[in-house]
Amino acid sequence: MADIRFDGKVAIVTGAGGGLGRQHALELARxxxxxxxxxxxxxxxxxxxxxxxxxxxxxxxxxxxxxAIANGSSVTDDTGVANMVxxxxxxxxxxxxxxxxxxxxxxxxxxxxxxxxxxxVMQVHVFGTFKxxxxxWDIMKAQNYGRIVVTTSSSGMYGNFGQSxxxxxKMAVLGLMNTLKLEGAKNDVKINAISPVAATRMTEGxxxxxxxxxxxxxxxxPGVVYLCSEEAPTGAILTAGAGAFALSRIYETEGVYLGxxxxxxxxxxxxxxxxxxxxxxxxxxxxxxxxxxxFRKMAGG
Ligand code: NAI
Numbered sequence: 299m300a301d302i303r304f305d306g307k308v309a310i311v312t313g314a315g316g317g318l319g320r321q322h323a324l325e326l327a328r329x330x331x332x333x334x335x336x337x338x339x340x341x342x343x344x345x346x347x348x349x350x351x352x353x354x355x356x357x358x359x360x361x362x363x364x365x366a367i368a369n370g371s372s373v374t375d376d377t378g379v380a381n382m383v384x385x386x387x388x389x390x391x392x393x394x395x396x397x398x399x400x401x402x403x404x405x406x407x408x409x410x411x412x413x414x415x416x417x418x419v420m421q422v423h424v425f426g427t428f429k430x431x432x433x434x435w436d437i438m439k440a441q442n443y444g445r446i447v448v449t450t451s452s453s454g455m456y457g458n459f460g461q462s463x464x465x466x467x468k469m470a471v472l473g474l475m476n477t478l479k480l481e482g483a484k485n486d487v488k489i490n491a492i493s494p495v496a497a498t499r500m501t502e503g504x505x506x507x508x509x510x511x512x513x514x515x516x517x518x519x520p521g522v523v524y525l526c527s528e529e530a531p532t533g534a535i536l537t538a539g540a541g542a543f544a545l546s547r548i549y550e551t552e553g554v555y556l557g558x559x560x561x562x563x564x565x566x567x568x569x570x571x572x573x574x575x576x577x578x579x580x581x582x583x584x585x586x587x588x589x590x591x592x593f594r595k596m597a598g599g
Contacts (some may be wrong), residue, residue: 304331313400315351317498321515327364344402373426398427404413423467444487488532494518495539552578553597
């Protein structure tokens with residue numbers, strides 16, 4: 299099959315001044331995309347900021363003959379996000395790809411977590427994913443083409459000690475994806491999620507250096523590039539790191555129909571083994587499929 303190319307395509311990558319986002323931006327540009335490199339340039343906990351980080355990546359792209367523009371806005375700032383989209387439209391007249399990658403951490407156990415730590419993390423990951431998507435959505439729909447990648451995490455899908463704020467935010471972006479994959483389908487706007495594992499400043503100190511050495515962001519980017527391509531699926535959660543790739547899914551068991559017994563907590567307890575049995579479990583593509591199963595079971599199917 300032909301190489302994946304993005305000639306004539308325009309991409310916005312948020313949080314692309316370092317870590318994973320930088321790598322995604324470089325690779326899209328190497329493959330022909332024109333890229334808006336967004337980064338607030340703050341610290342890992344979301345404080346501070348400067349447009350230098352984004353500008354540096356733009357210079358790297360220009361150095362190999364690529365086209366790129368820097369944007370130093372916060373993804374949480376309405377005016378900044380509008381400007382970021384305007385920059386792309388003014389320069390190149392379309393937006394084909396959005397990678398919502400910007401992120402911060404405020405790790406604390408719930409006992410120590412202040413409301414502000416929860417709110418800021420929700421702001422950056424949830425609103426900072428929603429706002430850029432909202433800003434490019436109608437452009438993509440009008441073009442009848444768009445590829446969006448949101449960035450989730452195993453912390454959200456499975457849990458991680460000290461990350462209740464981050465975990466909640468990372469699941470929220472999957473909820474957003476699950477609905478938008480349906481709303482975008484008619485206009486060939488596809489949306490997927492990447493769940494990365496990579497050595498960046500975010501994971502510094504969390505793992506020994508010899509492990510981090512094998513986790514370069516370069517091993518995640520190929521998965522993201524595929525999700526940005528014309529052949530991309532929609533609604534997939536691709537996990538990637540260290541050269542391994544897999545799909546995460548939410549499965550629902552076939553379950554059991556208890557009839558009138560369904561009015562009794564004891565019946566639920568007594569049928570727990572059948573409720574949780576894995577045989578016949580399925581991953582649904584939309585919420586309505588769950589209701590259909592209930593009706594099928596009620597009808598004896
Ligand atoms: P990083 O800290 O190197 O990159 C995040 C970038 O986002 C930084 O350059 C930062 O300046 C930028 N940023 C933060 N707040 C912003 C805002 N309000 N507006 C614009 N830019 C902002 O960390 P890394 O690891 O590259 O993270 C990238 C994404 O991957 C994040 O969403 C993170 O949650 C996610 N992730 C990373 C994992 C890993 O193993 N490194 C694991 C799971 C998810």
